[in-house]
Amino acid sequence: MHLITSVSRLASSSRRNILATTLLYTASLTVRSTSAVGRDSKSAALSIGKSDGASFVTTSDGVRIFYKDWGPKSAQPIVFHHGWPLSADDWDAQMLFFLGKGFRVIAHDRRGHGRSSQVSDGHDMDHYAADVAALAEHLDLRNAIHVGHSTGGGEATRYVARHGRDRVAKLVLIGAVPPLMLKTESNPGGLPLDVFEGLRRRLAANRSQFYFEFASGPFYGYNRPGAEPSQAAIWNWWRQGMTGSSKAHYDGIKAFSETDFSEDLKSIAVPTLVLHGGDDQIVPAADSAPLSARLLKHSTLKVYDLLPHGLCTTHPDIVNADLLRFVTA
Structure with missing residues (x-):
């Protein structure tokens, strides 16, 4: 002017x-x-x-892992491990809750997921756990509580067993994949390989449609009679999934379904809370939560009747209250 x-x-x-x-x-x-x-x-x-609440750590094999780090650095850290094929954003309801309780809350995007590097290789539990170890070392996390949902439960289990013994205070497994999802001679109650082959076929054919249907149906239990689907939750799930790499998600199906965590669970000595939805259609409770609880040295098991796999989103008040009681005990 x-x-x-x-x-x-x-x-x-x-x-x-x-x-x-x-x-x-x-x-x-x-x-x-x-x-x-x-x-x-x-x-x-x-x-x-400065710490702006979101950053990256680079692993030994050159993968950039995105993470959020909120709250006072002097507070006890709670590390959240997300499920397949989502991202750290899936923990919003828990991170805000525990931030308000004075904890330091941290969540990362698994390699190939969310905002982390979309690399071709390393989409297996050993790499997932090593990436968490790199993050824990980068942030120098001590006396941490690790909370894993679904695939993130497997990741957290392997991390605690192999890398976190001097850094971890407690572990929480929610709707988690351990001990083993796949049906084998030693795990007759598991799911047949055809189930996971079907997931791979649907992902490869039309990932966008597959993810929309997955979130609209069994993940949150919206396919049950009387259920009231939340379109916001469905589209948020779809958004997180579509942000990641189809290659990482395709390979990740093998990682979460065929990895046997039995020995990892046996080696974990920290107090562990095992939570599971009784109507979990993704990771059936009968062949996961009770078996994991028996293998752990110090476990507390709680199964919620009729709650779905995505219970952290559908029933955060219930889950957060039980988590708070456990972490402050």
Whole structure:
């Protein structure tokens, strides 16, 4: 506006004077703009050096893992491990709750999921656990409580068993895949391989449609008579899934279904809370929660009648209350 006014006042001057005046004014704007950019850049550089609640850690094999880190660094940390094929965002209801209770809350996007690197390889439980170890070392987490849902329960189990003995205070498994989902001679109650092959086929054929149907039906129990589906929850699930890599999700089906965590569970000595929905259609309770509880040295088991696999979203008040009692005990 100032530039237009200046030019208007010089309408009777020669074109040379108009051009000279305009260039001079533009130059002054440029100098001021450059100074402002310099100040803004300096401020940006300073803010990047600060903890802004979201950042990345790079693993030994070059994978960038996105994480959120909220709350006072002096508080006891709670680390949340998300399910397949989601991201750290799936823990919003728990992270905000425990942040309000004075805890430090941390959640990451598994490799190939969410905002983490969409690498081709390493989509197995050993790499998942090693990535968590890199994060725990980067943040120097001590006396931490690890909470894993579904596939995240397998990830947390392997991390605690192999990497976290000096850093972990307690473990929580919610609708978790251990000890083993796949039906084998030693695990006759597991699910047949055809079930997981079917998941891979549907993902490869039309991932977007598959994810919408998965969230609309069995994950949250919205396919049960009388259920009232939340479109917001369905689309949030779909959003998280579609943000990740189809390759990572495809490989991840093998990781969560065929990994045997029996020896990991036997080696864990920290107090562990095992929670499960009695109407879990994704990880059937009978062949998971009670078996894990028996293998753990110090476990507490609670199965919620009629609650679905995605109970942390559908019934956060119930889950959060039990988690709080356990972590503060």
